[in-house]
Structures are given as structure tokens and as C-alpha cells.
Amino acid sequence: MMDAVYVITMLGLFLVSVAALGLFTRGQGRHAGREE
Amino acid sequence: MHAIDWFQLALFLGVLFLITKPLGIHLYKVLTPEERPFLHKAFRPVETLFYRVLGVQTGQEQTWLGYAAAMLLFSLVSCLFTYAILRLQYYLPLNPQKFPGLSPHLAFNTAISFTTNTNWQSYGGESTLSYFSQMVGLTLHNYLSAAVGIAVAAALVRGLARGTSKTLGNFWVDLVRVTLYVLLPMCVVYSLFLVSQGMIQNFLPYTTAAGPDGFAQTIAQGPVASQVAIKMLGTNGGGFFNANAAHPFENPNALSNFAQMLSIFAIGSALTYYLGRMVKNQKHGWSVWAAMVILFLVGALVCWWAELHPSHLLTDMGVNPADGNMEGKEVRFGIFNSTLFATITTDASCGAVNAMHDSFTPLGGLVPLFNIELGELIFGGVGAGLYAMIVFIVLSVFIAGLMVGRTPEYLGKKIEAYDVKMAVLYALVGAFSILSFSAAGAISKTALAGLNNAGPHGLSEILYAFSSATGNNGSAFAGLTANAPWWDTTLGIAMFIGRFWMIIPALALAGNLVGKKIAPVSAGSFPVSGVTFTLLLIGTIVIVGGLTFFPVLAMGPIVEHFIMHASGKLF
Numbered sequence: 001m002m003d004a005v006y007v008i009t010m011l012g013l014f015l016v017s018v019a020a021l022g023l024f025t026r027g028q029g030r031h032a033g034r035e036e
Numbered sequence: 037m038h039a040i041d042w043f044q045l046a047l048f049l050g051v052l053f054l055i056t057k058p059l060g061i062h063l064y065k066v067l068t069p070e071e072r073p074f075l076h077k078a079f080r081p082v083e084t085l086f087y088r089v090l091g092v093q094t095g096q097e098q099t100w101l102g103y104a105a106a107m108l109l110f111s112l113v114s115c116l117f118t119y120a121i122l123r124l125q126y127y128l129p130l131n132p133q134k135f136p137g138l139s140p141h142l143a144f145n146t147a148i149s150f151t152t153n154t155n156w157q158s159y160g161g162e163s164t165l166s167y168f169s170q171m172v173g174l175t176l177h178n179y180l181s182a183a184v185g186i187a188v189a190a191a192l193v194r195g196l197a198r199g200t201s202k203t204l205g206n207f208w209v210d211l212v213r214v215t216l217y218v219l220l221p222m223c224v225v226y227s228l229f230l231v232s233q234g235m236i237q238n239f240l241p242y243t244t245a246a247g248p249d250g251f252a253q254t255i256a257q258g259p260v261a262s263q264v265a266i267k268m269l270g271t272n273g274g275g276f277f278n279a280n281a282a283h284p285f286e287n288p289n290a291l292s293n294f295a296q297m298l299s300i301f302a303i304g305s306a307l308t309y310y311l312g313r314m315v316k317n318q319k320h321g322w323s324v325w326a327a328m329v330i331l332f333l334v335g336a337l338v339c340w341w342a343e344l345h346p347s348h349l350l351t352d353m354g355v356n357p358a359d360g361n362m363e364g365k366e367v368r369f370g371i372f373n374s375t376l377f378a379t380i381t382t383d384a385s386c387g388a389v390n391a392m393h394d395s396f397t398p399l400g401g402l403v404p405l406f407n408i409e410l411g412e413l414i415f416g417g418v419g420a421g422l423y424a425m426i427v428f429i430v431l432s433v434f435i436a437g438l439m440v441g442r443t444p445e446y447l448g449k450k451i452e453a454y455d456v457k458m459a460v461l462y463a464l465v466g467a468f469s470i471l472s473f474s475a476a477g478a479i480s481k482t483a484l485a486g487l488n489n490a491g492p493h494g495l496s497e498i499l500y501a502f503s504s505a506t507g508n509n510g511s512a513f514a515g516l517t518a519n520a521p522w523w524d525t526t527l528g529i530a531m532f533i534g535r536f537w538m539i540i541p542a543l544a545l546a547g548n549l550v551g552k553k554i555a556p557v558s559a560g561s562f563p564v565s566g567v568t569f570t571l572l573l574i575g576t577i578v579i580v581g582g583l584t585f586f587p588v589l590a591m592g593p594i595v596e597h598f599i600m601h602a603s604g605k606l607f
Contacts, residue, residue, distance in 0.1 A: 002140035003123065006525075007116070009144070013529065014112045017536045021104055024544040027454055028551075 037344065041372040044294070045336070048376070049329065051298060052305055056325065059302060060309025066217045067190040067310065069094065069209055073217045086212045097203035100547025103191055104540055106207040107184060111151050111536070114180060119147040121173035122165075131166035132241035138164065145524035150177035152535035153185055153417055155267070155274030155387055155510035156527060158519040162256035162277050167239055174274060175263050179223075182270030182303075183214040185419030188539050189307060192423045195546030196447050197314040199554040204546055218303070219270060226265040226299065233295075234288035237261040260285055268299040271417045273387030273510045281377070281390040282366050293369060293390065297377055300386045304328075304415030307422040315447050319565035324425060327573045328383075331414045335403045336379040342400035343371045347600050364395025364514075375400065382407035385417030387510025394497070394513040398597035401513070402589065405500050408507040409589075410581040411466060417508060423542045425573075430459040430545065432569075432576040433562055445562055448554035458545040462538050467584045469506040469533045473526055474499045474588065482522045488515040492596035493607035499592055501527060506534035 065073035087094055098106065121128065122143040126136050138146065142158055149156045150173070161170065187210035194204050231237050240257045247253040260276045264286055267274055281287040281296060305325065312321020346361035355362075365374040374391035381388050382404035393404050407414065413424035430446060434456050437444030444451035477483040477498040487494050493515070500513040505527040512518070518527065555561075563569055599605050 006140050006144040007119070009525075009529075010112070010115060010119070010148070013532050013536075014108055017108055017540060018105065020537070020540050021101055021108075021544075024458070024540065025101060027457075028544065028548045 037340070038372070041340075044372070045376070048294070048298065052301055055298075055302060056305045056309050059306035060313065060321075063186075063218065063303070063306050063310045064313045066213050067186075067205075067210060069206075069213070073213075075217055075221055079216050083212055083216055086216075087208075090208060090212075092206070092208040092212075094206065094209055097206050099202055100191070100195075100204055100543045100550070103204050103207045104543045107188065107539070107543075108536065110180075110207075110211070111184065114177065115147050115151040118150060118173045118177060119143050121169055122146055125166045125169045125173075128166065128168045130168035130171070130239065132239075133166070135164060135166050135169075141521045141524040142519055145528040146174075148528040148531050149510065150174050150272070150274065151181060152508050152531045153177075153181035153270070153272055153385065153420070154505060154508040154531045154535070155272045156505055156512070156518075156531060157274055157278075157510070158524055158527070160278035161275060162242075162258070167258055170263060170276065171259060175266060178263070178266040178270050178272040178274070179215055179219050180211070182219060182266070182272065182418045183211050185271075185417055186214045186218070186303070186307070187211055187419065188543065189419035189422040189426075190310075192426055192542055192546040193311055193314045195549040196426070196449065197316075198550050200552065201550050204543070204550055219266065222269055223262070223265040226269060226295075227261045229295065230261040230264055230292060233292040234284075235261040235264060235292065236285045257285075264296070265299075267388060268296045268386065269302065269418075271300055271304070271384045271386040271420075273381065273385075273389075275388060281388045282369075282392075284368075287390055290368075290373070293373055293377070296388070297380050300380050300384045300388070301415045303418045304384055304421040307419065311422060311426075317447065317565065320447070323565040323570050324429070324573070327570045327577075328414045328421075328425070330570070330574060331410070331577065332379065332383050335383065335407055335414070336376055339375040339379050339396070339400050339403035340372060342397045342403070343375050346397055347604075349600070349604055349606065361395075361397055361400070364392030366390060375403075378404050379407065381511060382509060383412065383414035383416070385412040385420055385508045385510075387504065389511050392514050393500070393511060394515050398493075398496075398593040398600060401496065401500075402593040402597075404511065405496065405503060405593065406581070406585070406589065408500075408503045408509050409470065409585045410577055411463070412507050412509060413577065420508065423539075424462075427459045427462045427542060427545065428577050428580070429564070429573060430455055431463070431580070432573050433564070434459070435576060436562055436572055442560065442562070445555065447564060448557065448561070449549050449552045450555070454548050455545055458541040458548070461541045462545075463580060463584075465537045465541070466506055466534060469530050469537075470499070470502050470585075471588065473502040473506075473530050476526070477502065480522065482520075483526075486517040486520050486523055488517065489607050491607040492592050492599070495588070496592040496596065499588060502530050505530035508534050 065071035122138045191204040243255040277283040308325040312318035344360040360371045377390045411424045434444045
């Protein structure tokens with residue numbers, strides 16, 4: 001039972017990290033692009 | 037402060053300086069796939085075999101998103117792999133002591149700890165882990181987590197060095213080449229050297245012997261040298277034995293101690309040369325190196341001085357003032373080598389210890405704590421130190437740009453809103469994790485049940501634990517019983533945040549920078565070498581670190597220092 005809790009916690013932490021990748025893509029290069 | 041100690045400090049810096057360039061050139065060749073590094077002929081077939089087995093297209097580079105996703109996927113799989121080994125170790129080979137599997141919370145903490153290059157240990161290695169767990173579950177991560185750190189640093193440097201590109205390299209190629217051409221060969225030679233100094237390397241069951249007082253004692257053994265070599269070189273820090281580098285089997289003599297300290301800084305130092313080489317501005321690399329050396333020296337001297345001038349409480353008990361504060365220190369190493377080791381291990385994100393930081397004077401203990409909170413960018417964790425330093429350089433040139441009213445620019449790349457946001461996010465994530473978890477620990481009854489000290493020293497214990505976890509350092513103040521569900525879980529999450537939630541903004545920064553063109557150097561360019569730049573960088577690091585953590589440090593070690601001297605009260 002506790003194994004499931006900790007494995008899901010690990011998966012959750014990694015999933016949030018992957019979501020952050022998408023979040024940080026937004027806005028990238030916006031300023032440089034406008035200048036050019 | 038004896039002359040021999042000053043000589044050793046000078047020797048340490050001299051040797052570090054001498055190895056920086058050759059090792060930096062080697063790193064440049066390893067991290068540039070078109071180059072042929074030392075041992076290329078011998079290892080090329082193995083390298084190719086890895087790519088075939090893994091299905092890696094070596095010519096195919098990744099964007100920052102692809103690079104980060106590969107790094108996360110690799111870390112997830114290896115983390116789950118280690119969790120399984122630790123839970124199942126009773127059924128696995130090389131377990132002569134028949135140790136049972138670790139509890140779920142301890143396995144969670146340990147798996148994340150080694151995946152993140154932290155090596156926080158809520159257990160005693162010789163009383164908890166089988167040889168299989170130590171070698172396959174943990175030492176494997178010592179290599180791979182170190183290689184991941186170097187790979188991420190290389191990606192960020194490529195982001196600076198390349199003009200209007202989209203890609204940062206190939207994560208799998210970097211991982212394989214760093215492991216194969218840097219870490220493995222260096223560790224083979226280093227392990228043999230350590231064995232020659234008296235370090236053990238065997239698979240024997242523990243020996244029972246009669247101690248001097250007649251009682252039977254168990255002498256733990258095992259494959260120590262092979263783990264210690266990478267533990268130091270990869271700035272991992274996890275000891276084979278609970279006493280870590282204070283144990284005579286894990287640190288036999290003065291020469292092994294010197295080599296271990298040097299190897300903690302070696303790759304971090306060489307990476308500054310790699311930075312200079314990549315951006316074709318070697319003076320910049322050396323200026324970053326100089327900033328690291330200055331910050332290192334200030335910390336080392338303060339810590340050394342503090343331990344040589346202990347409280348009157350010790351001298352009142354008859355301790356010779358000239359002996360300083362020897363509590364918690366190995367007589368073999370003395371004050372200087374204990375404080376130097378403590379400074380180095382926390383400047384880098386190593387975390388190996390040859391003395392108990394908890395027993396340092398309040399100001400002596402403040403130095404390792406503050407080093408970690410600065411972001412471990414003084415040579416730092418392998419790779420992690422360099423990408424942390426580059427983030428602070430971005431902040432420095434942004435602040436300098438604001439001061440003189442020019443568009444901030446770093447190595448010809450304009451620093452714009454997105455870049456500064458990522459740099460600030462990087463700095464805030466660490467502070468948020470350390471301060472939030474420490475606050476939670478200070479008010480949680482469950483957490484406080486594991487605390488063995490009261491008052492400001494108790495706060496320092498909590499603060500050190502979460503600083504060490506978030507900073508991926510792994511060393512500890514010893515007054516905390518951390519192997520409990522609350523501590524194992526929260527420290528595990530803090531280690532994860534401190535590693536991956538800081539790498540992601542660093543790679544996002546790299547991904548944004550790599551798309552920008554490099555403007556030629558002009559009279560209006562901000563100089564990124566020389567005294568002014570070095571001092572600006574040091575100032576930014578100290579002010580950001582100092583201002584963020586000064587309030588909590590004032591309530592911990594600083595107030596403890598004044599209470600101890602004013603009223604003689606200990607905590």
C-alpha cells in the first residue's frame with residue numbers, strides 16, 4: 001500500500017516537471033522575434 | 037593558524053589551478069562529439085555499442101524541450117529502478133549480512149537522494165544496505181547523476197556559444213561520453229590510488245573481533261574504494277559508512293584526505309575552462325574561476341578562524357585554548373583539515389564529511405550552511421555549479437545593465453525579459469523550498485519529534501536539513517533523527533525540487549539564448565572578464581544569498597553565537 005503511495009508521488013513529481021516544460025515554452029523567443 | 041596549514045591551503049589552490057586547464061580541455065573534447073578525446077580509440081567501440089543498444093541517432097540534436105524531456109525520463113526510470121532494488125534487497129545477491137529491504141519511506145528518500153546527486157542518507161550504510169544495493173542501486177547513480185549534471189551544464193554553455201540555433205546537443209550522447217571518457221577512467225585510476233593508501237575494497241562478510249575493552253565488535257567491510265572515488269569526483273558525497281570520510285577505511289590518511297578534497301573541486305574547476313573555451317573568451321572562464329576561488333577562501337578562512345576560537349565554555353573546562361574546538365573532529369585531521377573539508381564539501385554539492393558539522397561553533401557551522409544557501413556555485417556540484425553560476429551571471433549583467441541604463445548583454449546575447457524570468461525563477465525555487473519546508477518543520481509536532489536540539493540550534497538543524505536537501509548537498513547536522521516518514525518524505529520532495537525544478541528553468545534559459553544571434557563585441561559591450569566583472573558577480577551572489585537567508589540565519593546560528601558568548605547557554 002505504502003509502495004503505491006510513494007511510487008505515485010514520484011510519478012506525480014515527474015509529471016508536474018513535464019508540465020512545466022510546456023509552460024516555459026510559452027513566451028520563449030517572443031522578445032527576440034519582435035526585435036527582428 | 038600554523039604555517040603548515042597555510043602551506044597546504046596554497047598547495048591545494050596551486051594543484052587545483054594546474055589541473056583546471058588540462059581537464060578542461062579534456063571536457064571540451066568529450067562534450068564536443070566531433071572531437072576525439074583521450075582514450076577515444078579504446079572506448080569508441082563501446083560508445084558505439086551503447087548508441088546501437090539505446091537506439092540513439094548521434095547526429096540528431098535536441099531542442100531544449102527534447103533535452104529536458106530525455107533527462108527527466110532517464111531520471112524517472114533510474115529512480116524507480118533504485119527504489120525497487122532497495123525494497124527488494126533481501127532477495128537480491130551480495131547480501132552476506134542478510135539485510136532486509138528498506139521501508140517504503142526510506143527507499144523513497146534514498147532513491148530520490150541518489151538520483152538527484154544529493155546522497156542525503158537517512159540510514160547508516162554498513163547497518164542497512166547490502167553490497168548489491170550499494171554498488172548497483174547507489175554507485176550507479178553516483179556516475180549517472182554526475183553525468184546528467186555535466187550534460188545540463190554543457191547544454192547551457194552551448195546555448196551561449198551558438199548563434200541562432202535551435203538545438204543544444206543530444207542528451208544521450210553527452211551522458212554516454214561523459215560517463216565513458218571522464219568519470220569511469222578517472223575513477224578506475226583514483227580507486228586504485230585510494231586502495232594504495234589503505235582504503236578497503238572487498239566483498240567479505242563483516243569481521244567480529246575483540247575490542248580493547250574485551251567486548252566483541254563488528255568491523256564492517258565492503259567495496260569501499262570504488263564507491264569513494266566517484267562519490268568525491270562526482271560530488272555525490274554518500275558515504276559507504278555512516279561516519280563517511282571520518283572513517284579510517286573511507287579516508288585512511290592525510291594524502292587520501294587531500295586527494296578527496298581536490299577531487300571534489302576538480303571537475304567543477306575544469307568546467308570553468310570549458311566555458312571559456314566554448315565561448316571563445318578564456319578570460320571569462322578564468323574570471324568565473326577567480327570569483328569561485330575568492331568566495332571559497334572567504335568561507336574557508338572564516339570557518340577555520342571560528343573553530344580555532346571556541347567559546348570560553350570549553351576553555352573554562354580546562355581545554356587548552358590553542359587546541360581550538362576539537363569536538364566532533366577527527367584527531368587525525370585536526371581543525372584545519374576538518375574546516376577546509378567542510379567548506380569544500382558545501383561549496384560543491386558533495387556532502388561528504390570528515391567531521392561533524394553539528395559540533396562546529398555556531399559561526400563555524402554557519403559557513404557550510406551559508407555555502408549551501410548561496411546555491412553551491414563555488415565550483416559546485418559537477419555541472420550544477422556551472423549552470424548555477426551562469427544563472428547568476430545573467431542576473432549580474434541584468435543588474436549592471438539597469439545601473440548603467442543599457443540593454444543587458446552577455447557574451448553578445450541580449451538578456452531580455454524571458455531570460456531574467458527564468459534566472460529569477462531558478463533563484464526563487466531554491467529559496468522557496470528551503471524556507472517553506474523549514475517553516476513547516478518548525479511548527480509540525482511530528483517533525484519536531486525527530487529533533488534532538490532546542491532553541492536556535494534546533495532551528496539550524498531543520499534549516500540545514502532542508503538547505504542540504506534542496507541544494508542537493510547531502511551533508512547533515514547530526515542532531516536530527518531523519519529516518520521517519522515525515523522527514524524522509526519532505527526531504528525527498530525537497531531534493532527533487534532542488535534538482536529538477538531548477539534544471540528546467542536553466543534549460544529553458546539555454547533554449548531561449550541559443551536562438552539569439554551573437555552581436556560582435558563593441559565599446560558598449562559589458563565586459564565579462566576582469567576585476568570589475570568578478571566583483572560584480574561576487575556581489576550579486578552574496579547579496580541575493582545574504583538577503584534571502586539572512587533573517588532565518590539571524591534566528592539560528594547568529595543568535596546562538598551571541599547567546600553562547602553572553603550567557604554561556606548551550607542548546
